[in-house]
Amino acid sequence: MSAFWTYEFLRYSLFTSMMIGVLAPVMGVFVVVRRMSLMADALSHITLTGIAFSLLIGRWHPPAAAWNPVYMGMVFAVGGSVLIDRLRRIFMHYKEAAITIILSGAIGVGVVFISLADGFNTDLFSYLFGSVSAVSRTDFFIILILSSVVLLLLVLFYKELFFLSFDEEQAVASGIPRQRIHALFIVMTALVIGLSMQIVGILLVSALMTLPVAAAMRFAGSFKQLFIYAAVIGEVCVLTGLFAAFYLDTAPGGTIVLLNTLVLVLSIAVSKAAGKEAV
Amino acid sequence: MEWIQDWSFLERGLFAGMVIGFLSPVLGAFLFVRRMTIISEGLSHVTLTGITAGLVLMQVTAVFSWLNPLYTGLLAAIFGAFIIERLRGMYRAFEEVSVPILLSAAVGASAVLMSLVPTSYAEWYSYLFGSILTVRQEDVWFTIGVGAVTLLLMLLFYKELLAISFDQEFASVTGVPVQRVNMVFTLLLALVIALSMKIVGILLVGALIILPTAAAYLIAKSFRRMLLLGILFGEASVLGGITASYYLDVATGGMIVVCGLLLFTAALVSAFVRGRTGLGEERIT
Numbered sequence: 412m413s414a415f416w417t418y419e420f421l422r423y424s425l426f427t428s429m430m431i432g433v434l435a436p437v438m439g440v441f442v443v444v445r446r447m448s449l450m451a452d453a454l455s456h457i458t459l460t461g462i463a464f465s466l467l468i469g470r471w472h473p474p475a476a477a478w479n480p481v482y483m484g485m486v487f488a489v490g491g492s493v494l495i496d497r498l499r500r501i502f503m504h505y506k507e508a509a510i511t512i513i514l515s516g517a518i519g520v521g522v523v524f525i526s527l528a529d530g531f532n533t534d535l536f537s538y539l540f541g542s543v544s545a546v547s548r549t550d551f552f553i554i555l556i557l558s559s560v561v562l563l564l565l566v567l568f569y570k571e572l573f574f575l576s577f578d579e580e581q582a583v584a585s586g587i588p589r590q591r592i593h594a595l596f597i598v599m600t601a602l603v604i605g606l607s608m609q610i611v612g613i614l615l616v617s618a619l620m621t622l623p624v625a626a627a628m629r630f631a632g633s634f635k636q637l638f639i640y641a642a643v644i645g646e647v648c649v650l651t652g653l654f655a656a657f658y659l660d661t662a663p664g665g666t667i668v669l670l671n672t673l674v675l676v677l678s679i680a681v682s683k684a685a686g687k688e689a690v
Numbered sequence: 691m692e693w694i695q696d697w698s699f700l701e702r703g704l705f706a707g708m709v710i711g712f713l714s715p716v717l718g719a720f721l722f723v724r725r726m727t728i729i730s731e732g733l734s735h736v737t738l739t740g741i742t743a744g745l746v747l748m749q750v751t752a753v754f755s756w757l758n759p760l761y762t763g764l765l766a767a768i769f770g771a772f773i774i775e776r777l778r779g780m781y782r783a784f785e786e787v788s789v790p791i792l793l794s795a796a797v798g799a800s801a802v803l804m805s806l807v808p809t810s811y812a813e814w815y816s817y818l819f820g821s822i823l824t825v826r827q828e829d830v831w832f833t834i835g836v837g838a839v840t841l842l843l844m845l846l847f848y849k850e851l852l853a854i855s856f857d858q859e860f861a862s863v864t865g866v867p868v869q870r871v872n873m874v875f876t877l878l879l880a881l882v883i884a885l886s887m888k889i890v891g892i893l894l895v896g897a898l899i900i901l902p903t904a905a906a907y908l909i910a911k912s913f914r915r916m917l918l919l920g921i922l923f924g925e926a927s928v929l930g931g932i933t934a935s936y937y938l939d940v941a942t943g944g945m946i947v948v949c950g951l952l953l954f955t956a957a958l959v960s961a962f963v964r965g966r967t968g969l970g971e972e973r974i975t
Binding site: 443444446448449451452456501502505507508510511512514515516518519520521522523525526527531532533535536539540541612614615617618621622625628660661662664665666667668669671672675679 | 722723725727728730731735780781784786787789790791793794795797798799800801802803804805806811812814815818819891893894896897899900901904907940941943944945946947948950951954958961
């Protein structure tokens with residue numbers, strides 16, 4: 412434990428993890444309930460393309476190398492979600508293909524950017540799978556501000572999001588601006604992905620948003636309970652995973668996700684024993 | 691088959707590339723009409739877990755030092771496919787969550803396994819993003835063997851696969867063993883993903899399955915045509931990507947996907963020009 416207080420970078424990672432441990436599952440509840448869990452996967456993969464693009468620009472134009480690539484990643488994620496919406500309209504009968512097309516195409520473009528930037532090195536690995544040492548002091552304060560913004564937006568638009576998630580037609584009929592709320596929701600999801608990936612990495616972000624929610628769903632009796640259970644599971648797994656990874660010397664992102672998976676498997680087993688087959 | 695031994699790395703890569711350029715769009719067409727394309731992403735990430743587990747076994751235990759990680763990857767993909775099916779049953783109201791669950795759990799396990807063995811980043815990257823330089827002779831044999839099995843299964847079950855893809859209920863009424871054919875289909879998917887990982891890598895397999903098919907869908911009017919065009923686009927992406935990556939000196943897997951993306955964009959533009967934008971009403975028959 413003491414190491415986390417002695418070293419500044421570890422302390423910032425710990426604080427960041429504590430924030431995303433709550434933020435990601437809370438956002439995840441809306442993502443899963445709005446049936447957009449695949450979208451979260453797509454957005455996180457597109458974030459990689461943005462990061463790769465930022466690395467490439469940094470190589471061509473050295474002053475730009477000082478930017479944190481994560482912000483470019485967030486911009487790309489929002490752009491990617493617009494493309495997905497467009498494609499959904501073109502592939503009316505086969506809507507779900509839109510996500511796969513953009514998700515897989517984006518990684519391809521990202522890989523080309525990375526190889527142009529000669530970026531197949533350790534840094535890329537920490538973007539993919541996360542790293543506890545990636546959070547600097549400045550990063551920490553930016554993360555703090557952005558997560559507060561997202562939480563505030565969630566509280567402000569809770570009613571609209573709730574309504575849209577459960578009865579879209581009724582919500583639209585009663586005058587909720589669906590398009591605008593949806594756009595806001597996508598931007599928020601992209602932000603949460605960008606924030607969380609600094610700890611767990613791009614490939615594992617969606618795990619933080621879906622696994623605790625999937626586990627909480629097996630028990631929760633109401634929407635409020637779903638939030639609370641998901642946030643508690645998320646936070647416990649993030650903290651335990653972080654400490655376990657530190658002492659066992661394993662990858663932190665992977666350890667956190669494995670713990671989450673374990674909790675999910677346990678909750679499925681327990682709820683099955685209690686006679687609950689499907690949710 | 692003596693001549694295979696004289697192949698250079700480029701010839702080996704081209705051969706393996708052409709095999710997957712043919713097989714993945716065929717599978718993609720079936721996945722597309724079944725609205726299941728996202729499953730390929732889930733399974734490819736599970737394959738990564740299999741590969742890392744294989745590498746750990748190889749390096750930690752003496753008994754398994756002969757192991758080729760491709761085989762453990764293949765096993766994991768088959769296993770993963772069945773887990774997805776189970777999860778779908780458990781989250782009936784939110785079926786689509788089963789893919790992200792499996793995908794993220796798989797990557798988490800891979801990340802932990804990766805940190806257990808002292809393998810270089812370059813090797814991980816070659817599994818993640820593919821590397822044409824590392825296609826060895828035994829991989830060519832793996833490609834021939836698995837490719838032949840896949841093709842044979844596809845030919846044998848073509849009619850059944852077609853039947854369950856378009857109307858599962860009707861198929862089951864007319865006596866197609868739906869459960870068993872679904873299992874064959876899952877097996878095919880796992881085989882193709884395992885084949886593709888050497889060339890395009892785990893993270894890019896999905897693109898090779900969906901992009902040529904999606905492009906073909908925008909042009910073709912029947913399933914058969916979509917299948918043929920998909921194969922054509924798949925081969926064009928693979929050959930174009932390998933050639934471009936050779937001359938431009940960029941990652942092969944990425945270049946193959948970019949070629950696929952270019953073809954897709956071209957198909958999209960041509961669909962707009964011909965006024966086929968209201969594709970909403972059109973279903974493949």
